[in-house]
Amino acid sequence: MSTFASAREAARAAAWLETYGSPLYVYDLGEVELRARELLAVLPAGSRLLFSLKANPLPAIAARLCQLGCDAEVSSPGELAVALSVGFPAERVLYTGPGKSAEEVHRALGAGVTGFSAESWLDLERIDRAARAARVRARVLLRVNPNAPPVARLAMSGVSSQFGFDETELVEGRARLASLDGVELMGLHIYQGTQLADAQALLAAVQQALEVGEALCGALEMPFQVVDVGGGFPWPFATPGVGLEAAALQGPLALLAARRQRTASSALWFESGRWLCASSGALWTTVVDVKRSKGKQYVVLDSGIHHLGGMSGLGRVPLVGMGVARAGAETEPGALEEVNVVGPLCTPLDCFARNLKLPSLRPGDHVFIPNVGAYGLTASLTGFLSRPPPVEVAHRDGVVLSVSRLRWGHESYEPPATARLRSKQEAR
Ligand SMILES: Cc1ncc(COP(=O)(O)O)c(C=O)c1O
Structure with a gap:
């Protein structure tokens, strides 16, 4: 997969982002x-x-x-x-x-x-x-x-x-x-x-x-x-x-x-x-904000280390490379800028890439991260900051075969009957 999505890929992803929401694992x-x-x-x-x-x-x-x-x-x-x-x-x-x-x-x-x-x-x-x-x-x-x-x-x-x-x-x-x-x-x-x-x-x-x-x-x-x-x-x-x-x-x-x-x-x-x-997986995200701080350009995505590479903050996973899906971005003259790509979590560890050269991005643009079909979502900090997990779409030749989302949030818990009995006996 190259830095730019093909027109077919971009159109498919745009349709699925519209239907299932962003970010989205495909x-x-x-x-x-x-x-x-x-x-x-x-x-x-x-x-x-x-x-x-x-x-x-x-x-x-x-x-x-x-x-x-x-x-x-x-x-x-x-x-x-x-x-x-x-x-x-x-x-x-x-x-x-x-x-x-x-x-x-x-x-x-x-x-x-x-x-x-x-x-x-x-x-x-x-x-x-x-x-x-x-x-x-x-x-x-x-x-x-x-x-x-x-x-x-x-x-x-x-x-x-x-x-x-x-x-x-x-x-x-x-x-x-x-x-x-x-x-x-x-x-x-x-x-x-x-x-x-x-x-x-x-x-x-x-x-x-x-x-x-x-x-x-x-x-x-x-x-x-x-x-x-x-x-x-x-x-x-x-x-x-x-x-x-x-x-x-x-x-x-x-x-x-x-x-x-x-x-x-x-x-x-x-x-x-x-x-x-x-190679089967890509994480599709949307740019939420673009801002400057002390001479550096920041691109804020709607996805971060809670969805991908949560261990990157611990130095165990390298920072990522991205692709851009906006039509024409690949041909815009002189458009590459050096940016830090970050997620929405309230920690400086929520950073996908530093000093990455990307075409100039605007809020609403779609950015994808390729090669994340292994050790992607379930190897991430999914519970951190209580944002919902992304939807996951599996397809073959563009025909959607499954759409699912990891369970999220707290559910009440009843210990098994034997454990209840044990804890009652211990309490006596
Ligand atoms: C025992 C064992 N088998 C298989 C694997 C899968 O390895 P890989 O994803 O690199 O193929 C792992 C990964 O940690 C492992 O610990």
Whole structure:
């Protein structure tokens, strides 16, 4: 997507902004399909691709990825509910994440999910206990934190972290693994970080994960049915551009898979959130005010860090790049100005971009932020300042397939009956 919307895109967006209000998230399911097909086509034969709902739990997106043959990776009761509601069979769901409560493990088992990634001894023993109580066997992947880090914007392995077992810890504690009756140890889960730098970094991470698989398969003297090598497939965030060329991965991935020895017959699983849905989404906003302060030009939008990149204020998300949708803006002579683009929240952290060169903007103009289909709305500070969440529209070829809005505001809360009883007994 370039800095200027095409006339077709601009006209479509203008009509939807008129109907559903501004700001508006627009997701093109055609893009989701394209990305999923591209990635599925280049993975080694027999691999499975898990869609990580944390990137975007919008049901229309999850449903399409389910239909296209992806499995689901979920990390919360909410993501699980979406996955099941859009048709992922429970046996195609992997429940991951540190800090899973006994209650959520119990509920997931109750919903038929038996695939879990265990992040620690306690997590593993909790899954084991819950499975025994439910009289089922949980199929568990041990999440491993490899010794070396990947080249990632947000490395989650190879450094001290809350994620997974350190490689050495697992080997030293292997006798503990033998004592679990409620779980079947299926293999390993190695997720090294999101937004890996490029194809080379991605292939290096997969290679490292496969090597860890080989080493642990030997050290634990255990066959692995599955080696989940994670992903981290990169795509630009909130700025124009495209991600890596998927086709370039096919040959090298096949070679890496073929080099395996001890794990040669293990199924390979890959995970992706960002790459599958980043390009599908754009946040369309409207300019509310244009003002000057101490020599700087400010463009105030009707959307801010409560709708996109709430973590940018914490320095974890880069400032964004924008596109402009006013007809003729791209041809206005000498019209580029340096502006700070800010949102409507009462904090200086509510800033999308500093010193960005944009055509001169006026109140009422539409500005869009591309590549926000992943880690957009639900990775933002949606509760901050109590402004309503934007409507989300999913379409295919301009035909609207779903229109929804995240729930907003407070609802009264009734604790479950057991908790009421406990608190009454404690009060006595
Ligand atoms: C365990 C796990 N799997 C998958 C993902 C999705 O990563 P990405 O969106 O980079 O594909 C994440 C992201 O944090 C993760 O923690």
